[in-house]
Amino acid sequence: MPKTSRRITVRPLTLREAEVVCVRDLTPGMRRITLAGAQLGAFTSANGFAQPAFDSTGFDDYIRLAFAYPGESEPVLPVQTATGLDLPRDPRRLSRAYSVRRWAPATGELDIDFVRHGIGVGTTWAHRAQVGDRVHFSGPASSRTLPQDADWLLVAGDDTAIPAIGRLLDELPEGTRAQVFIEVAEKEHRQELRALPGVEVTWLVRDGAAAGTTAHLVDAVRNCGWWEGRPFAWLAGEQTAVRDLRRHLVEDRAVPKEDIDFTGYWRRGEVVALEADEAVPDLEKTKTPFEKLHQLTELIAPIAIRTAVELDVPELVSRGVTGVAELAGRTDTDERALGKLLRYLHTLDVLTETAPGHYGLTPVGEVLTVEFVAGALHSAAVTGREMLGIYGLTESIRTGRASYPSVTGQTFTEVRADQDYEDRYLERLAPFQATLAEPIAKSDLLAGVRHLVLHSGGAGAQAREFVAAHPDLRITICALPAQADWLRRDLPATIPDERQRDRVSVVEQSVFEPSPAADAVFVIRAFKSLADADAAHALRRAAENLLPHGRVLLVEDLFDTDALDEHDGEADLLALTVHGSGLRTAAELDAVITRAGLEQSAAHTVGWGTTVHELTPVDTH
Helix, strand or coil, X not given: CCCCCCCEEECCCCEEEEEEEEEEEXXXXXXXXXXXXXXXXXXXXXXXXXXXXXXXXXXXXXXXXXXXXXXXXXCXXXXXXXXXXXXXXXXXXXXXXEECCEEECCCCEEEEEEECCCCCHXXXXXXXXXXXXXXXXXXXXXXXXXXXXXXXEEEEECXXXXXXXXXXXXXXXXXXXXXXXXXXXXXXXXXXXXXXXXXXXXXXXCCCCCCCCCCHHHHHXXXXXXXXXXXXXXXXXXHHHHHHHHHHHHHCCCCCHHHEEEEEEXXXXXXXXXXXXXXXXXXXXXXXXXXXXXXXXXXXXXXXXXXXXHCCHHHHHHCCCCXXXXXXXXXXCCHHHHHHHHHHHHHCCCEEEEECCEEEECHHHHHCCCHHHHHXXXXXXXXXHHHHXXXXXXXXXXXXXXXXXXXXXXXXXXXHCCHHHHHHHHHHHHHHXXXXXXXXXXXXXXXXXXXXXXXXXXHHHHHHHHHHHCXXXXXXXXXXXXXXXXXXXXXXXXXXXXXXXXXXXXXXXXXXXXXCCEEEEEEECCCCCCCHHHHHHHHHHXXXXXXXXXXXXXXXXXXXXXXXXXXXXXXXHHHHHHHCCCCECHHHHHHHHHHCCEEEEEEEEECCCEEEEEEEEHHHC
């Protein structure tokens, strides 16, 4: 399975304040605002934390601008901490993401381009911005390089994607081949972009049609001349159009999903404006599809939605299967019973009735066609299979033990032993590993380490970053048989450099067995499923064969009791029902470390605030 070569750089999360130094209209549809100021360089935050200079190296990098709520003069801002940003919860910050069109370190100027249409806090701010205005922002949280292993690029986006596309063309190396399709409202909205011999740019004009209502982009890509070789596709714009483009590339052009980057910048839908100011949305009446879906938490609603996903109803409707009878035939269900489900989903605003007995997807329903959302809801999918444990919450609260076997008839360990499930689980996990591995690889954590033993669900992607950054490092990945089988099959694609791959080996071994002799043993997020005694035993085994001056490195998600978070609470309860364990507090983790005969010699913060605990045996001091 090929992997794209867009290498990631993770950046510290920093809140900055900048000043508007220039406002100019590039076209009737695009306004450019240039920001500058001392905090674009290295500075010390008001509460005393040193912050690095701003940097942006990826063409699709974005920052989050903070805006004041309607009627307020100052925005709700996150608090800068030593490890990142502490986001406000009540009220939440009001922010919007915008692409970095240009970053000029030499002059300290940052260009952000705003589409001039519609209602929105960002659009309104840009329309009213004047030189001298100040604005807060954070990001970019990460940057990705240009793809290095593609024969040509396919780029498609609407007005909102022009800033990223313009920067991409500015930074493409000579000799790059690309087909670029850009949809704009009017021909006057076309911009002068850098011309390259191998790049074909096609402008698609809506000519008065509302944004998000045409099929110009999809049709243009569908009918374009398809070049030989391996393409890499970058798609951005209105969410439905992006979804349809991606589906065409995967299903009709057989482009691997790994070779497509896609982002739904916005979704067409009704925005309710404030009565007192028609240029500003009413935040109480205007809800995004994700916010609306999140509200559907009553017992019947989430079960009905999960049933629809398991029957593939949202996907079928999105493909044009809209009638109750036809849907019943395609899903092998009772037509009368399915009609009841569809009627209920209509009341939830997941479906809309387009004609008697026929349904379409609302913006909320469209969210259910997104793979990672559907995967969390389908009981046979990776996340959904684990989520089944929550149905036994009452039993787990009464007993303090896992209720997963009572609910499913299997322990979760038995589920993970299934090779197909483990393959899908690790495939889902792999794309997110670079955001942790890259900053670790660039830190001093592995300095002087010649042999590293790695216990981690994302071990393959992590090993790739580690061996690339440390030429003398050898890695032994310890994994259970099903996981080891997937890793052996996946490593040639994950680590294409054969010389680097030769320094990585996989052994079938659990975290409870003594680790091979090594300078360091790295255990990453492996203890959430273990009781305290088992976790302590595993840590003791990890340290058993450490070479002189060796250490155990540990990453574990913790429950922060000082800043209660709903998602942490959900993860804690789910781990209780599935494993009988849960998220540990810092004090509980310290107790496990002590029970293992280890002590924390140092704690390192990397990336987006992840803590790496450095542990050494007590009897070595």
